[in-house]
Amino acid sequence: DAGVIQSPRHEVTEMGQEVTLRCKPISGHNSLFWYRQTMMRGLELLIYFNNNVPIDDSGMPEDRFSAKMPNASFSTLKIQPSEPRDSAVYFCASSPGGTGTDTQYFGPGTRLTVL
């Protein structure tokens, strides 16, 4: 299997622009997660989906962030408008089921820089 695929790997944009990050989970996995990693705050869960339905979005920082999962093989995380404090590495992960014992498989991440 190709693993979790994220695109783009790097994104540089200017403040106020819209940014869309993309994720393709491992085929057959039912859960998908978006995380943000920064030096100051470490790894934070933003949102997770189970069977394409958002289950917990309590980590989404504010209304500028939105996430969708239109089907089992694709998810997007959108920031509109972007701000410099959104600069971080964004990881997508997927897991086979919906239980707390499942292993999560991480993508390589998207490094976002907002100028």
Add this chain to the structure above:
Amino acid sequence: GDSVTQMEGPVTLSEEAFLTINCTYTATGYPSLFWYVQYPGEGLQLLLKATKADDKGSNKGFEATYRKETTSFHLEKGSVQVSDSAVYFCALSPGGYNKLIFGAGTRLAVHP
């Protein structure tokens, strides 16, 4: 709320030294516990896990035992290699709930 506390890094060791990275947690119920590793420029990958008290997870020479009485899940390896240099994250998944709460991460540097 649930949380994970790891020893601060960086940890610097010589090759073949013994490694311990401390991890303690706070959680209600019966969480599952994990160690993930992140190599430079890559995403996280599972190193080992334990899903109930007294379970020992092991992989690639690393071990950790789920200690409910001390709420700990310390990572150990008897002889580290240069290739073990990475950032190690302790994490928990609250009982019955499919999410991960991570510690701050501990950077390990192993020198020849």
